Amino acid sequence: MNIILTVILFLSTLLLPLTLCAKDIPDALSIIHNRKSVRHFTGQAVAKEDLEIILKAGMAAPTAVNKQPWSFVVVTDRKDLDALAVVLPYAKMLDQAGAAIVVCAIPNQAFNGSAEFAIIDSTCASENILLAAEALGLGALWTAVYPDKDRIKAVRDILNIPQEVIPLNVIPVGHPTGEDKPKDKYKLENIHWGKWS
Numbered sequence: 521m522n523i524i525l526t527v528i529l530f531l532s533t534l535l536l537p538l539t540l541c542a543k544d545i546p547d548a549l550s551i552i553h554n555r556k557s558v559r560h561f562t563g564q565a566v567a568k569e570d571l572e573i574i575l576k577a578g579m580a581a582p583t584a585v586n587k588q589p590w591s592f593v594v595v596t597d598r599k600d601l602d603a604l605a606v607v608l609p610y611a612k613m614l615d616q617a618g619a620a621i622v623v624c625a626i627p628n629q630a631f632n633g634s635a636e637f638a639i640i641d642s643t644c645a646s647e648n649i650l651l652a653a654e655a656l657g658l659g660a661l662w663t664a665v666y667p668d669k670d671r672i673k674a675v676r677d678i679l680n681i682p683q684e685v686i687p688l689n690v691i692p693v694g695h696p697t698g699e700d701k702p703k704d705k706y707k708l709e710n711i712h713w714g715k716w717s
């Protein structure tokens with residue numbers, strides 16, 4: 521009897537991680553098409569494990585010559601989230617977000633030391649972050665920092681970001697109220713098959 525119980529216990533510990541992973545994640549194309557800029561949050565905190573999953577997705581993005589010229593500042597302190605909302609005119613939803621991820625581009629770590637490549641690579645990471653948030657049932661959106669010089673300075677000052685690092689955006693992350701919906705942006709006139717004309 522004891523042996524049977526031990527075997528059952530052993531098997532359930534093996535299965536536990538599988539059941540935890542089986543969070544109902546939709547397929548990739550559904551996630552892409554359901555992603556939307558979420559500007560209405562419940563105010564609930566975001567679990568650290570979810571933020572780690574999102575950051576891992578960000579860092580899985582492609583980069584020129586695989587340079588990964590980026591860093592991510594994860595903001596959960598209410599004082600800092602509110603301070604960012606004050607200096608960013610189009611990021612007032614931060615006051616209800618549970619967290620924010622600031623994607624930072626680092627030109628001197630990019631291919632050819634290029635700010636352009638650092639920005640392009642960090643933009644790829646940002647899109648992965650937005651998609652990962654959607655996949656987890658969270659809401660997020662890109663709010664603009666770069667290329668506005670005043671906003672770059674203000675975000676650097678609040679978060680102690682060094683001068684040589686460019687805060688590209690602030691991505692509020694939170695639990696969506698459900699008010700925000702995806703838009704259909706598929707336009708046949710934007711496609712040129714073969715040649716432009």
Ligand SMILES: Cc1cc2nc3c(=O)[nH]c(=O)nc-3n(C[C@H](O)[C@H](O)[C@H](O)COP(=O)(O)O)c2cc1C
Nearest residue numbers: 555556557558559610611661662663664701702703
């Ligand atoms: C470079 C960039 C800057 C943006 N800046 C802001 C912003 O400051 N505030 C905001 O509410 N949305 C911002 N957005 C989100 C866009 O408004 C949004 O992506 C667009 O309206 C399309 O809506 P969707 O994301 O729901 O598909 C920005 C998006 C990009 C790509």
